[in-house]
Amino acid sequence: MMSTGKCSRCIGISLFSLSLCAIISNCLLYFPNGQVLEADRITDLVWFFHGILGAGILILLPAFMMLGAGGEGCCGNRCGMLLSVLFAVLGASGSVYCVIISSLGLINGPLCDIGDEVYVYPFRNNTFMDNYLFNQTTWSICKKPENIILWNVVLFSLLLAIGMLEAVLCLVQVVNGLLGFMCGTCVRKRKTDVAGM
Numbered sequence: 001m002m003s004t005g006k007c008s009r010c011i012g013i014s015l016f017s018l019s020l021c022a023i024i025s026n027c028l029l030y031f032p033n034g035q036v037l038e039a040d041r042i043t044d045l046v047w048f049f050h051g052i053l054g055a056g057i058l059i060l061l062p063a064f065m066m067l068g069a070g071g072e073g074c075c076g077n078r079c080g081m082l083l084s085v086l087f088a089v090l091g092a093s094g095s096v097y098c099v100i101i102s103s104l105g106l107i108n109g110p111l112c113d114i115g116d117e118v119y120v121y122p123f124r125n126n127t128f129m130d131n132y133l134f135n136q137t138t139w140s141i142c143k144k145p146e147n148i149i150l151w152n153v154v155l156f157s158l159l160l161a162i163g164m165l166e167a168v169l170c171l172v173q174v175v176n177g178l179l180g181f182m183c184g185t186c187v188r189k190r191k192t193d194v195a196g197m
């Protein structure tokens with residue numbers, strides 16, 4: 001049976017990896033198809049920093065806390081486990097923020113040149129049934145940057161998936177941290193104490 005401390009450490013390592021992926025994905029959104037564009041030609045939702053701040057920094061903080069709470073010699077570290085619960089709630093709010101912005105980014109579509117250097121959001125007012133995600137033939141309306149729609153769909157989808165996974169892991173840590181706070185973080189010490197009686 002895994003102790004709550006070891007579980008906390010595993011969750012912390014997973015969140016740390018996911019947060020780095022989120023930061024990289026968000027940074028890539030600033031360079032559509034690998035090109036450097038002027039700031040006003042980049043999709044506006046990218047400037048909400050949902051991958052850098054929401055699924056990145058606000059997840060790194062609880063990840064480090066969970067690694068500390070689940071570290072060696074953490075038996076009876078109830079204060080650390082309680083703090084990990086509070087940080088997990090903070091992380092969950094950051095990941096939910098990332099999920100919301102990523103969803104909007106997917107639904108609204110990218111800012112692109114539809115010809116003659118006219119940059120607009122061609123899909124922003126589409127209904128759900130007419131959404132560009134379900135009709136790839138409409139993608140040809142975007143002339144520049146090249147492959148901008150695919151670029152945005154892949155990266156916003158990745159950030160959406162990362163945010164959802166982070167939210168689940170943070171909620172698992174809330175339960176795990178509460179158990180660790182109420183019962184202690186290690187099982188082995190208790191078993192040794194009972195065997196010595």
